[in-house]
Amino acid sequence: MAKFILLFLKLLAILYTVQAVFEDQVGKFDWKQQYVGSVRFAHFDNQIQSSKKVLVATEKNVFAAINTRTGELFWRHVDKTGPEGNIDALLLQGQDAVMVVGDGRILRSWEVNVGGLNWEMVLDSGSFQSASLVGHQEHVKYVAVLKKAAISLHYLSNGHQKWIENLPESDSVDYQSVYSEGKGEVFVLGLVPHSHITVVVYSIDDGEILKQFTVEAPWMPDLQSSCSVIGKGMLTCVDAGSLSLNMLDLHAHSEMNQIPLQSIGLEVSSGFRPVLVSSQPNAARPPLSEFFLQIGPDQHVLLQLNKGQILTLRDFKPAMLVSFATTGEKTVAAVMSLILYINLFSAETGRRLLDTTLIFTMDPNGGKPEKLYVQAFLKKDDSVGYRVIVQTEDHQLTFIQQPGRVLWTREEALSDVVTMEMVDLPLTATQAELEGEFGKKADGLMSMVLKRLSSQLILLQAWLSHLWKLFYDARQPRSQVKNEVTIENLSRDEFNLQKMMVMVTASGKLFGIDSKTGTIVWKHYLDNVPSNAAFKLMVQRTTAHFPHPPQCTLLIKDKDTGLATLHVFNPIYGKKSHVTPPLLPQPILQSMLLPLMDQDYAKVLLLVDDQYKVSAFPSTKNVLQQLQDVASSVFFFLIDANQGRLSGYRLRTDLSTELIWEVVIPAEVQKIVTVNGKKANEHVHSQGRVMGDRSVLYKYLNPNLLALVTESTDQHQERSFVGIILIDGVTGRIIHEAVQRKARGPVHIVHSENWVVYEYWSTKSRRVEFSVIELYEGMELYNSTVFSSLDRPHAPQVLQQSYIFPSAISAMDATLTEKGITSRHLLIGLPSGGILSLPKMFLDPRRPEIVSEQSREENLIPYAPELPIRTEWFINYNQSVLRVRGIHTAPSGLESTCLVVAYGLDIYQTRVYPSKQFDVLKDDYDYMLISSVLLALFFATMISKRLAEVKLLNRAWR
C-alpha cells in the first residue's frame, strides 16, 4: 500500500509538471527549416522527362533529394560526421545513386524514388582515388572503384564484387583515375609525378590485365587536375609549363602528341593554369569530342577534337562558369558570362541557341557564383530548354528558370550556424512617439495635456486602421491574404514574442531571421573570413534607446594566429554601421562586454591582447573616464588550455592589467575542456527555497562563479575520469571540486542560478549519466543586499546527485524567462532529433530516497535512478532537428514564455511554457462558452424577474 501511495504521488508530481504540445498548436508558433550543407555533388534525375528531383551530396555528409519545383526536401539521409561519413563520389545511373563513403570504405546504392537503401558493401581498406560507372554493350552494369593499390568492379544491381585486382607497382605509381567507354575494357591511369604515365588496361569479364604501358611525361605534376579523356579514348592533358595540349591515344599506345596552344591561336593569360572541362554523358559510350579549355580567369574556349586535329569552335571571352548538359541525344553547353547572363550553345557546333538567355541576378550581399548545374530538357518542338542551379561562394543555391525567374533559393550556409542572438524588434513610429512622451522633460501642463490627447488620437487611428485591415482580410479568401514580412512592417508585438534572430554561420554569412515566420529578412556575406575563424556575437546596444540604432558587434578571430577583426552592424537591417571599429594589430586573448555604457548607450567592449593590454570599443573620452572609475572592480580571466592554466587579472586605471591569481591544472593528467560562466541576462527571482518545516534554505548566488570541466588525458576506461571545478572568477577561490571516476566526455554542461548540471559517459556502466550540483548558503544569508566575492567568509553547502539518462545528448541548455519566476526546464537535444524539455525538478539533489512528510510538502519527487524520456515532452513533436549543435533560449515579454531556437543541420524555433501559460489566457480558452453562459444567465434573470412580477401580481389579486 505504501508503495502504491508512493507511486501515485510520483505520478501526481509528473502530471503536475507535464508540459506538452497540443495537436492543434502544430505550426502555430513554431517552424523548422531543413538544410543539407554546402553541395559537393549534384545530379539531376533525368530518367523521366517530368522528374523533379535533384540529388545532392554535401560537405556535411548528407545525401538528399531536393524538389526542383519548391526547393524543399523529398528525403534526406544524414550520415555520421567526420571523415568516416565523408562522401567521396556520387554517381547516378537510372534509379540508382551509387555513393562511395568514408575514404572508399563503404559503397552504397540508393533507390532514388523512395529514398531507401538498395545495398551497402564494405570495401577493403585503402585510400580512395576515383570511381566510375562501367558500361558494357550499351548497358551500364558495373561500378569500378579505384584505390591506392587495388581496383575492384562491382555489380550495380546488388553490389557484389565481380573482381578485385592489385595494381602493379602501386608503391611507386600513383593511380589516379579510371576510365571506360563500354568496350569491355577498363583503363586505369597512374602517374609517377614528373616522370611518366602508366596505363593499365583490364578486361571487364575477369579482371585480367590486357595491356600495360608507360608514356613519358616529365612535366606532369598531377593527373586528375590536368588530364581528361576526350572523344574515343584520347587522353588529353594540358601542360601549364609549355602551354600546350598533350594527347595520347589510349588504344594505340604511342608517344604523346604535343600541340602548342599558340598553334591553334590561343593565348593563355599570364600566370594562369589552364583547366580542362569535359563530359561523358553515358558511361557505355566514349566521352564527347568537344571540351572546354579555360585559359584565363574569365575566358573559356570550346574546342573540338576531330581526327586528331583540334578545332576552335567558339571563344567565350567574358565567361565565368561553363557546364555541359545532355538530354536525349543532344548535348549543350551552358556558359555564364561576367555580367551574369547564361546562354546555351550547341556542343557540336558552338552555335548559340536562340531564346536561351537566362539572367542571374546576383545578391549584392552574397558571394560570387561558384558552380553551375544545368538541367536540360527537350521541349515539345524538339528544341532544348533548361534550368540551372547556381551555387555561390556563400553556399547559396538558386534555381532559375528562363528568362531569369528564380524558383527557389536555399541558404545552405544556415546548416552551419555557429552563434546567434535574439534582438528585440524596434517599436513602430506611433509606439515610439508614445514612449517619447514619457522621456521628455515637462514643459507646462497645457502642452502636456495636448500632447497626451494627440498621442491618444494617433493610437485610436492606428487601432481603427488595424480593425479595418482585419475586416478587409477576413473578406478575402485565405490564400490571397499576403503576410509578407519586410523590414518596414517588422515591429515589436505587445508581448515581445517576435524577435530578430541574428545568426552567424561558419562560412561568414550573417542572417537576420524573423522569429515568428522564419523569413530571412536580411543577409550579409563577409567575404574575408578565414576558414578556421571563431566568432563571438555581442549586442552592444539594444533597440531600447530609440534615436540611436541598435548595434551588434561580431568578433571574428583566426584560431591559428589569434588575429581578430570586428564587424559592427545594425541587427535589424543588417547594414554595416557607420561606426568604424578599431584595428586590432595584436592577437586577441579575451573579450568581454561590460555593463557600462557610453553617452550613446552602447555597452563597452573590452579586448585583451597578448601583451595583456586592454583596449575599449567604443573608446571615447567619456568611456575612458568611466573605465578609470570602475577599473578596480573589473576582473577577467584567461584560459590556456594547452598548459592547463587559468589565471585571473584585474584592470588598472591606465588600462594595463595585473595578475591576481592563477590555478594550474596539470596538463599531463587532465585537460581543460570547457569553462562555463552564467548568462549575463539571467534573473533569479527567489533567493531561497522554502523547506518542508517552513524554514528557508538560501541559494548561493555568486555571479562570478565559473564551472570548469576537465577530462583525463588517460583514455583507458578504468582510469579515465571527468572533473568539475567551481571557481570564483574574481578571487580564484575554488568553491568545490568533484571527480567522476570511470567517466569520459563529451561533457555537456549548463550553469545557472545556484546549480550546475553536467552530463558525461560512464565507461563502467556504458551509459550516459547526469549529475547536478546545487550550492546553498545555508539557513542564513551572510549579506542579503549585495553579493561580493571578496566578502563571503563561509563556504557554501554543496549538494550533489546523479542520474542515468537513457540516451546520448547532442546539446543542452536551460529555459530562460524575463524575471526568473517560472520554473526551469532543461532543453536537451537528442541524436534522434527530438528536443526534450526535462523539468529541472527531476534534477534536484534534494530528491529523497525515502519519502517523508516534509519532502512531500516541498513537492520533491522521490529519487529514481533513471530519468524519464517521454515523447510528450519533445517540444518539437515529429519535427526532428538533426545534429543539434546549440540551443539558444531567450526571454520574451511574457514571464511564462521562453523562446527557443535549436540549430544544427536544421533550425527549429518554438516557444515553451515551463509552468504553463499562467499569465495569459490559454489559446484554447472557450470564449463561446463563457459568453453563452453569461448571456444565458442574463436572460434567465430577466425571465425570472418577469415571472416573479406576474406571480406577485397574481397573489395581490387573490
Place this chain on the structure above:
Amino acid sequence: MHIERIPLLWLLLQATLVVTWGFNAEMDTGPSAGAFAQSNSDRFKIEGRAIVSGIKPQDWVSSARVLVEGEEYVGFLRTDGSFAVNDIPPGSYVVEIISPTFRFEPVRVDITSKGKMRARLVNYIKTSEVIRQPYPLQVRASGPHSYFMKRETWGWTDFLMNPMVMMMILPLLIIVLLPKVVNTNDPEMRKEMEQSMNMLNPNPELPDVSELMTKLFSGSKGSSKTGGSSKGARPAVKRR
C-alpha cells in the same frame, strides 16, 4: 491497476534473469576488450530488420535511421526494412531505430573480440542483466509516437455528469418539480404526506443525524445501530 502491475512485471523480469545463459563470464571481457580493439582489422556488422506491421517499408524507411551508441555509428534502412551497420569494433552497443513516426525499443548488442554476437534488452540500471533477444535483430514498432497531449474538451455530458453539478441539479429538480407533480391543494394528498413525514421521523425527540455524527466522532462508542449506519455510509463514499 496499471501502476500495480509494474512491480509484478519487474518480478517476472528478475525471474527470467535467473534462467539466463552461461554466457556471462565470456561477455564481461568482451566490452573491455572492445575499447582497445580500435585497429581496422576486427570490424563487424550489426544486422537486423525493422518491422512496422500494416505499413509498407517504402513509406517510412526514407525518414528512418539506425543509430548505434548515440550517433557513433549510423546505418540506413533498405527498402525492405532490413539494415546492416558496418564497420563496428567489438564492444557493447545500444542499437536504436529512429523514426519520427514510429516507436521502436532499443536493443543492446554485444560483440566479442571473436565476432560472436548477441542481443539483449537494454537495462541501464542493471547493466549486466541478460534477457536475450533474437539476433539478427527483429525490431517491431510498438506503435506510433504519442507527441501530443489531449485537449480538455467540453461537452454537455461531461458537464452534467459532474458530481458537483448532479448534486446541485437533483435537489433543484426535486424542489421545483415535486410540488408541481403532487397537487398540494388536494387535502387527501396533504394528509398522506404528513403521514409519510411522520413515518420518516417517528419520534421527534430523537437527535438528528448531525448530532449523531458528532457523538460518534467525539469518542463515545455509539450503539450498534449507529455503527451499522456508518458502515453503510463508507462504501457509498468510496464509490463516488
